[in-house]
Amino acid sequence: MYRYRIVETAFGFCVVAFSVDPFKLLQIKLPASDLDECCQPFDEGHGRIDNSHADVLPIAASLIRYFNGEQIEIPWSVMDLSRFTPSQQAVYRSVSKIPYGETASYGQVARMAGLARAARFVGTTMAKNPYPVFIPCHRVIRSDGSTGLFGGGEPLKVKMLALEAARR
Structure with missing residues (x-):
């Protein structure tokens, strides 16, 4: 339990x-x-x-x-990433390095994680993120600058990005 x-x-x-x-x-x-x-x-x-x-x-x-x-x-x-593959862990650690108030595209995160051409894998990994906010998946956006999907819904993602941008 x-x-x-x-x-x-x-x-x-x-x-x-x-x-x-x-x-x-x-x-x-x-x-x-x-x-x-x-x-x-x-x-x-x-x-x-x-x-x-x-x-x-x-x-x-x-x-x-x-x-x-x-x-x-x-x-x-206190965060246990051992349930994830080494590639997923690399993605989570790369996302954690996106500075407050900034964003990176799925492709950029893939390259940061040493997984060039794995933008879809980054998206799938973000969808499994058990630690949103601490692993700031809301900072990952599409290459065209649009927000992309988010477990809390697009309005929350936009609101979180706006909060960070205003405080940066």
Whole structure:
């Protein structure tokens, strides 16, 4: 069984799913305005709500700060990328290097990860990103400058990019 914490941010309710022993982040759910809708997948997956676990408090605080327009650190020590292939891990690490307030195309990320001509692979990998915000997949756009797809929906992606651009 895993636990989850509800985090109220300026953009809506986020959910942080985590394991306890040892503490590891399992998933970040991007903000939604409907709390029941946000929690439903975690309740159905037999997660247990835990809004007071000490190790999740700094993660929650980081999400609140991010959605208030602040740059945040990536909590690598509690993120488990071992479930991904080395190529997927390379993509996630490359995306994490896109500076706050900037973007890179799927093709640029592929080249950064040492996977030239693998733009579609980057897109597929971004769709599996369990740590949005910390691995900032919202900063990956199409080569024509359009936003492309996003797990939180295009309006949220546009809003996150605008937030970063305004604070850069």
